[in-house]
Amino acid sequence: MFLLIPAAGVGKRMGGAKNKLLLKLQDKPLLAWTLINANLSKTIEWIGIIGQPYDFDQFQTIIDQLSLKKPVVLIQGGETRQQSVYNGLQALPDDAQKVLIHDGARCLATPELFDRCSDALSHSQGLIAAVAVKDTIKIVDDHKMVIDTPNRSYLWAAQTPQGFDVKLLKECHRKGLKLGWEVTDDAALLEKCGHSVQIVVGEETNLKVTTPIDLTIAEFILQHRH
Numbered sequence: 001m002f003l004l005i006p007a008a009g010v011g012k013r014m015g016g017a018k019n020k021l022l023l024k025l026q027d028k029p030l031l032a033w034t035l036i037n038a039n040l041s042k043t044i045e046w047i048g049i050i051g052q053p054y055d056f057d058q059f060q061t062i063i064d065q066l067s068l069k070k071p072v073v074l075i076q077g078g079e080t081r082q083q084s085v086y087n088g089l090q091a092l093p094d095d096a097q098k099v100l101i102h103d104g105a106r107c108l109a110t111p112e113l114f115d116r117c118s119d120a121l122s123h124s125q126g127l128i129a130a131v132a133v134k135d136t137i138k139i140v141d142d143h144k145m146v147i148d149t150p151n152r153s154y155l156w157a158a159q160t161p162q163g164f165d166v167k168l169l170k171e172c173h174r175k176g177l178k179l180g181w182e183v184t185d186d187a188a189l190l191e192k193c194g195h196s197v198q199i200v201v202g203e204e205t206n207l208k209v210t211t212p213i214d215l216t217i218a219e220f221i222l223q224h225r226h
Helices: 030-040 053-066 079-089 111-121 166-179 188-194 212-225
Strands: 001-006 046-051 074-075 098-101 126-132 146-148 155-163 199-203
Touching: 001 030, 030 046, 030 053, 046 053, 046 079, 053 098, 074 079, 074 146, 079 098, 079 111, 079 166, 098 166, 111 126, 111 155, 111 199, 126 188, 155 166, 155 188, 166 188, 166 212
Parallel strands: 001 046, 001 098, 046 074, 126 199
Antiparallel strands: 098 155, 126 155
16 A cells, blocks of 8 residues: 655644644654554555655654655645645556555554555545544534534544545546645545545544644543553
8 A cells, every 4th residue: 555645734723834743742753653653554565755845854864763664755745735645646656556645744543544444445446534523513604603503423524544546536636636626635526526435434533733732632642552
């Protein structure tokens, strides 16, 4: 299985101006934890990190310190996550037929989750890790007035990894670029192109580290996990 890690963002909601994946969780950068778990996966055999060149020296230092068993390639990203993933797809080895895409900020995804998604992708053209929504969700208008309350039994919170047939995802990305679609995850491109996307049960601990409180929660999870 081939893995792409979008890692080109700046942690504005963290209150900083640098790549949030370089922030420390315990004694390691966030990106390091993502790579450790990917390296422990039984199915992943190649890793591509999509970032900006000004971060590559620090990314390479992290890679070297971890002594990973799997090849890791640095790929230049674009101005948006969507453009970055498109670049990553073009950089995949020629023999790549299936790919997992995983946000580097979801640094607590376990090797078992990577493998579960890989196994499910063997008989699926597109899938996402997700967890059932527990809260009651409200739809509001521009004035923050509630206009609807959807049935939460049909609601799932999307996570990553997300897995796809490489050829199909490339086609959907090209169509998205041509038509000017702007999406927040790759599964949405498949949906817009009329393709089905499967749910693989994710992990409650697979949070996306976005704000300072998320770092505190991630620290707590790691302490109990270890």
